[in-house]
Amino acid sequence: MSRPPSFTPPPGVRARRLATERGEFAVLEADAVTARGKGTALLLPGFTGSKEDFLLLQPLLAAAGYRTVAVDGRGQYESPGPKDDEAPYAQAELARDVIAQAHAVGAPVHLLGHSLGGQIARAAVLLDPSAFVSLTLMASGPAQISLPQQQRVKLLHDALAVLDMAGVWDAIQAFEPPEDIDAGDLDEGLSDGEDLRRRWLSNSPAQLLATGRQLCEEPDRVAELAAVGLPVHVLSGDRDDTWPVPLLDDMADRLGAHRTVVPHAEHSPNTDQPEGTAHALAAFWDRLV
Template sequence: MSTPRFLNLPPGVSRVTVETPRGPFAALEAFPGSGVPERCPALLVPGLTGSKEDFLAVLQTLAASGRRVLAIDMRGQYESIGPDDVSAYTRAALGEDVAALLDVLGPDPVHLVGHSFGGLVCRETVLSGALPASLTLMSSGPSAATGQAAAKARALRDAIPELGLAQIWELALEPDYLGRGVQPEVLAFLKARTVGNSEKGLSCMAGELLTAPDRVDELTKHCADAGLRTLVLYGEDDDVWSPNTQAAMAERLNADRVVIPGAAHSPAWEAPETTAAALRTFWNETEHTLK
């Protein structure tokens, strides 16, 4: 689980609900200082145990470049409601949610960023036929998580039906955060986010992370045919998908690649200024080709 850099909303960032034909989604929304976006908007999708707050440290900077930026909770995450039907939490179903959000944020094409499991979801969005302005896979991989990351996802998936999220928080997560000296206001947020998740949804999404196939070759062909530019961005010390794995994925995708110094799996809060600068550069260069 990632920890946001801060919880107070920066100037120009607000909490909103985005209505779509597939239901409402809780979001953080940022506008440029002028209040008038002049560039393509952006949509940021979090990872498995994350939320829209994971992008708090970059929202203001990204919006200052002249665009509307939204970070969402996926269906069943934190403040976005989700059903008990497990079929609503497959990668494909979540990808359809993201496609609906892209439509609502139009008519301009939208830059799409997926972090970790969110990257696997955004891949489904694109392969389903949605065409964003660009696609960024942030700290994501070509297929299912392996190693220690897989072990954590498997433990979470298996523990939820037996214990429930409230007990998982009390027995495992809270003691760990307290041992790391997490501040009380951050601890309160992390508890609210943990117990706010749909238990069936989180369990199902953990399973989806463990079973994702390698679809990189499909995505490469699709992006080439559609003229969709892609970016693979990750921290130099990523411990979920290794930097070597993500570099190889970028090569297969013929994608741009940015390695964020001093960051691990969550570059948007571990190195927000460097990450925001990389995204702005990529988006601006892409928009030149769209004209």
């Protein structure tokens, strides 16, 4: 997940509830500031992340002519979900949520998923590509996460078996001081700070367990996605410990996708280098207008 610099929406970005046929979701929305809007982008955060991970991108994309809607998925931060039942967090169920969100904001949309969000976005496209203009996979790979990150997911799974969310947070703080945190999905953003703690505590444990398992077991579905024929953008930083950059390069080749490597960015280019990331996103979408 990303470490947003703030949880307070900047001017031009507003918080609201998005009503869909599958329930309500918390979103942050920013309208295009140009006279003629170029389209809408639906932004999906990663594991343990939230819609605030895109706050730095949204004003930049608005200036480039794009309306953006960043969403907390079911069981993430401000979108409630069951705390003890993992069934609603099956990947196919989360993908159906995304399709419903797209229709609610005005499909077809440019779909972007960061990390876990990219794999959920891919599943949504495979279910109903007609809801989308394009797909951007941001720091999101072809199959399961790297072995070190799988080990971290297992640690989280084991911790949630014996501790509540507050206890897990305290354990993370005790065993991984902020200065030792790197860019992995489980690590980044879990430093001290009341906003980050509140976000962590608001996540559904069942959602974390179910989606963590998905990250460790996701099959390679690149050939299925390539067969859909939707324009795809593979974007990452120049260093990534969750899916190594050469693996992302190979996935882009297999997809025939547009490829962007953002310099001086790691697993969260959306917060590491928002200007370069926003420029690359708008340039890709502009090709499709």
